[in-house]
Amino acid sequence: MTDFFKRHNISIQLGLLIASLCFFSFYNYVSQKEVFLKQLQSNSSDLLQSVRSSVNKFNSIEKTLSLNTLVSTISFNLDIFEFRYLDNNGVVVSSMFEDEVGKPYAHPGIELALQAVGDSAQFYSMGQYYVEERDLTNVMAVSFPVREDDRLFGIIDLAVDITDFDYIPATSRDVVMQRLQIDTTNTLNAIAGSIISRTKVFETLNMPDFLAALVAQTKGVLEVSLMDASGLIYSSSRSLSLTGESLRAGFVSGSIRQRVDGLSEYTLQVPLNPQGSDGHMMLLAIDASDYVVNERKLFFTALATSLMAIIVSVTIAYAIYTINLRRAREENIRLEHMVVERTDELRRISQTDKLTGLANRCHLEEQLDIEFKRAGRYKTPLTLAVLDLDFFKQVNDVHGHLAGDAVLREIGSRIRAELRETDFVGRYGGEEFVVIFTNIDLPTSLKMAEILRRLVEGSPVHFEGQDVAVTASIGVAEIKYSHETYKTLFAEADSALYHAKENGRNRVAYTEEGRASLFVDTKLSEL
Amino acid sequence: MRKLSLSLLISLLFIGQAGYALDARIEAQAISPNAPTIPLKSALGEKVFNEAMASGKYSFATNAKCRLCHRDFFLGRKQDVHDHAFSKVLKAGHGETSQCFGCHTTGYGVKGGFKSAILTPRLANVQCEGCHGPGSEHIRRNAKGGFLAGTDRPEILKKMCLTCHNQRWGNAFDDFEAAYDSYKTAKPGDK
Numbered sequence: 001m002t003d004f005f006k007r008h009n010i011s012i013q014l015g016l017l018i019a020s021l022c023f024f025s026f027y028n029y030v031s032q033k034e035v036f037l038k039q040l041q042s043n044s045s046d047l048l049q050s051v052r053s054s055v056n057k058f059n060s061i062e063k064t065l066s067l068n069t070l071v072s073t074i075s076f077n078l079d080i081f082e083f084r085y086l087d088n089n090g091v092v093v094s095s096m097f098e099d100e101v102g103k104p105y106a107h108p109g110i111e112l113a114l115q116a117v118g119d120s121a122q123f124y125s126m127g128q129y130y131v132e133e134r135d136l137t138n139v140m141a142v143s144f145p146v147r148e149d150d151r152l153f154g155i156i157d158l159a160v161d162i163t164d165f166d167y168i169p170a171t172s173r174d175v176v177m178q179r180l181q182i183d184t185t186n187t188l189n190a191i192a193g194s195i196i197s198r199t200k201v202f203e204t205l206n207m208p209d210f211l212a213a214l215v216a217q218t219k220g221v222l223e224v225s226l227m228d229a230s231g232l233i234y235s236s237s238r239s240l241s242l243t244g245e246s247l248r249a250g251f252v253s254g255s256i257r258q259r260v261d262g263l264s265e266y267t268l269q270v271p272l273n274p275q276g277s278d279g280h281m282m283l284l285a286i287d288a289s290d291y292v293v294n295e296r297k298l299f300f301t302a303l304a305t306s307l308m309a310i311i312v313s314v315t316i317a318y319a320i321y322t323i324n325l326r327r328a329r330e331e332n333i334r335l336e337h338m339v340v341e342r343t344d345e346l347r348r349i350s351q352t353d354k355l356t357g358l359a360n361r362c363h364l365e366e367q368l369d370i371e372f373k374r375a376g377r378y379k380t381p382l383t384l385a386v387l388d389l390d391f392f393k394q395v396n397d398v399h400g401h402l403a404g405d406a407v408l409r410e411i412g413s414r415i416r417a418e419l420r421e422t423d424f425v426g427r428y429g430g431e432e433f434v435v436i437f438t439n440i441d442l443p444t445s446l447k448m449a450e451i452l453r454r455l456v457e458g459s460p461v462h463f464e465g466q467d468v469a470v471t472a473s474i475g476v477a478e479i480k481y482s483h484e485t486y487k488t489l490f491a492e493a494d495s496a497l498y499h500a501k502e503n504g505r506n507r508v509a510y511t512e513e514g515r516a517s518l519f520v521d522t523k524l525s526e527l
Numbered sequence: 528m529r530k531l532s533l534s535l536l537i538s539l540l541f542i543g544q545a546g547y548a549l550d551a552r553i554e555a556q557a558i559s560p561n562a563p564t565i566p567l568k569s570a571l572g573e574k575v576f577n578e579a580m581a582s583g584k585y586s587f588a589t590n591a592k593c594r595l596c597h598r599d600f601f602l603g604r605k606q607d608v609h610d611h612a613f614s615k616v617l618k619a620g621h622g623e624t625s626q627c628f629g630c631h632t633t634g635y636g637v638k639g640g641f642k643s644a645i646l647t648p649r650l651a652n653v654q655c656e657g658c659h660g661p662g663s664e665h666i667r668r669n670a671k672g673g674f675l676a677g678t679d680r681p682e683i684l685k686k687m688c689l690t691c692h693n694q695r696w697g698n699a700f701d702d703f704e705a706a707y708d709s710y711k712t713a714k715p716g717d718k
Contacts, residue, residue, distance in 0.1 A: 079649065081591055096595050135594065136605035161591055164648030166614075167622075 010320060014313045021309035029302035033295055040291045044266055047220055048284055055224070055272065055282065058210050065198045067094040067191070074190050078183055081139045082159040085195065088152045090114050105157065109143040113155050127188075129181050131162070138162050140180065146192040153199055156191060160184055211237040222265050222285040226272060229279030256288050264292040353427040355405055356412030364426030364434055365486075371424070371436050372486035375479050382479040383445035384486075384493045385435040387415070387452060390471045390505040392431035399468055406463040407470055414455050419448075434493075442478040442510065446519045449474045449508045457506060471506035473497055476519070478512070552695065553619060556626050563629035565636035567660050570676060570686035579675055585661035586639040590654040592666065597655075603714030604655065608699075613644070613651040630691035633657040658687050678711075 005012065060066065071083050085094040090110055092100045109130065127144045134141070139159035146153040160180065168176055211224045215237040225236035253269035266288035272280040351363035359367065368384070375382035389395075389411065396404040408431065415425050415433060424436040435452070437445040453474055460467035475497025483489050492511040499516035500509035508519040568576040579585055594601035604610050612631040621627050622644055625635070633650040634640020634657065641650040656662050658676065665673030676683045685707060692699055700706035709715045 079591070097598075135598070135602055137591075161649070164651075167644035167648045167651065 010317065014317050018309050018313045022306040025302040025305035025309070029298050032298050036291050036294050036298075040266055040286075040288060043220065044268060044284075044286045047218065047286055048268060048270060051214060051218060051221060051224055051284060052270070052272065052274070052282060054214055055211070055226070058207070061198075062202050062207075065094060065195055065202075067195070068096065070194055071191060074194075075187060078180075078187055079161040079164075080158065081137060081161040082134060082141075082157070084157040085146075086110065086155045086157065088154055090155070093154065107143075107157065109141065110155060110157060113143040113145060127185075129184070134159055138165065140177070140184070142184065142188070144188045144192065146195050148196055153192075153196055156188060156195075158184065158188060207235040208237065211235060220287045222259070222263065222287050223283070224285075225283040227269075227281040227283060233283070256292065259285075264288045266291070353412075356409050356427050358412050358416065358433070359424065359426035361426065361428050364424075364428060367424050367426070368434075368436055368486045368490070371438055372479065372483075372489065375438070380439050381441045382489075383437040383440055383442055384477050384479075384489055385437065385445060385449045385452070386428070386475045386490070386493045386497045387433040387435065387449075387456075387472050388474075388497055388501070389431040389456070390473055390501075392470070395468055395470060399463065399466060403463045403466065403468055407461045407468055410461040411456055411470065411472070415452055418452060418455055434490075442476065442512070445478070446476055446508060446510055447521060449476050450519065450521055453506065453508055473500040473505050474508045475500055475516075476508065476510040478510075553621070553627075557621060557624045559626055563626045563636065564690055565629055566658075566687050566690040567634075567637055567675060569690050570683050580638050584664045584667075585675065586663040587634050587637075587650060587656050588662045588666055589633075589649045590656070591649070593655045593662065599713040600655070603712070607715055609653040609657070612653045617644075630696070634661065637661070658684065 065085070067085050068083070071080065083094075083096055084092055084100065084105060086105055087093050090104050092103055092105050095101055095105075127142060129140055129142050131138065131140050133139070138161075140162050141157070141159040144156040144158060146156060162177075162180070165173055165176070207226065211226070215221050215224055223237050225233050225238070227233045253267060256264060256266050259265050264287075265285040268284040268286065270282055270284070272278075272282045351359055353360040371382055374380070389407070392404065392407075395407055408427070412425075412427065412433065415435065419425055419435065422438050424438070426434050428434045435449075437448060440448070453472055456470060456472040460469040462468075475493045475495065477489055477492035477496055479489055483492075492514075496509040496511040496516045499511075500507040500518065503509070503518055509516055510519055511517075571579065590601055590604070616622060616624070616627045616631045628635035628641060631653065632641035633652065633654045635642075637660075639661065641647050644651055660675035660677075662674065665677075667673070672679055674680075676687045678684065685703075688707065689697070689703070691697070692703075
């Protein structure tokens, strides 16, 4: 498990980064959307209150003609004790006491007035004043018909408080009463005129017209409909007869949807009456186009942010991957180089004689084996020269071991410098060097051996101000068919060396057909 | 002995005028050089009273307005002695004696309150606002409260009672608390 995390460390981090960026942009989208929705809801709530209050006001004016307000406005300072407006059946339409509304009003004056409607003789005699006691208070009352020509709209029942008559001198009471009656009649006429005109207005203006006008002049409201308790729309700002629709399908309160006309609407369904007692509902469609546009903008911004996060992350991931890959490749190459170098170094160390820098015995024998086999295979000549320094022990004894080492180094480098590229030289051990001449026959190699002998003898070796003179004996042998291994060849060369040593040292000897003999080259000796 | 017979004589003289047994107090009050007591002012204290009057929120509406919502109280109080307080003053022949108005009218001495029977006949007698103070703020609120001496402030309201029903005039009850409680119903006469 931890292995998995270690290996996919960067992938996981980037994944988390993408996820968190996507999450934040989405979270931002959601919370901003919430804010816009809250705003829409708050706006809608304001609109809803205003539309509902308008509709309710219209309803109440239509129902009661808003007479209480009217009466208090045009009461001409009369002390109005009671005011009622009854329709032409004697049912209370408007009263100071709300519990009376909608019920028939039983009062002898009203009953008389209603009876008089059928009797044209009495009809015009309605509106006589009388004094009576209402609620233990002396009032001057009247049942006043609201009429236009022969049409009776309703009856006003009015009572004026006359308790203050107690404080008026009896002599002037009649005069005051007459003036009061005149004032009251004027007031009644004004109220009656207003009632007639209001009633006529509402006879021609209906709720759908009012709703249409309301929608037309209320900014942001698209539609208002009224629905009764059974769910049937009875009034709407949309013309029901034109669309043939009674209830719009899918009208869900608090939802946002696209309209046929391209606008977006926020729909609300609320009780028409804030107390909600009668079950009538108001359906409100509010313009939500701004919200939808903003919401869409927000959504695409969030989407773009997420996509950019993904693109950036993937780019970074790719870059990191590429860099790492290149670095790994370079490291591999470097390591390979190192291995090759180290291998070379090791081989060189294992093959080289430390003191002289020439091939050591092991390498020498390997090389000899290879060359021996190659010469046998290709039938090419191969000669071997074994060179041994004469009386080398004396050099060590006289001049010290350091001088001996210096001599060995000097002689080795002299031999190496003299040989061809294809020839091979190695230190066999002690003061003994071996040279492999490839592709060279015995006479030529003997000449080469003689050159080497003279090279050693020619000049002494300088070591710390001393001249150390050395000579070398050389044994040479050539490959023959009879030789089974290089060792036989080597033994022949060695026996030639022995022969050279036997015959006075500082000489070249060779072995041919099992017999060792000294080499004397007149031409060379002249050199 | 002479002293006793003199006092008896004087007593007999007063008894002879039985109906006017209280007149001494009334006449003394009528000619009092002091300004008549204004219950609302003395109950609230002068500072609070002046501030309330200066606020412009308070004016008298008369009991006909109270009736529109508190019809049972209107009917009950119509039959209570408070609603005949001014008639009593009239009977005593002091209809124009302002020394009596503080306790026998609604809001005498208060801005917009009773002035005289001719000018403000609808504020004669002690009506609802005579004890609770001007009702305009209560009507505006259309909810509980809004009175300077409402039932929510019984300590002020009791002072209103006791300003008029004091030691000199207050012989209308034996137990004030019982009388006060009886006026919590619409018709205190019904016990």
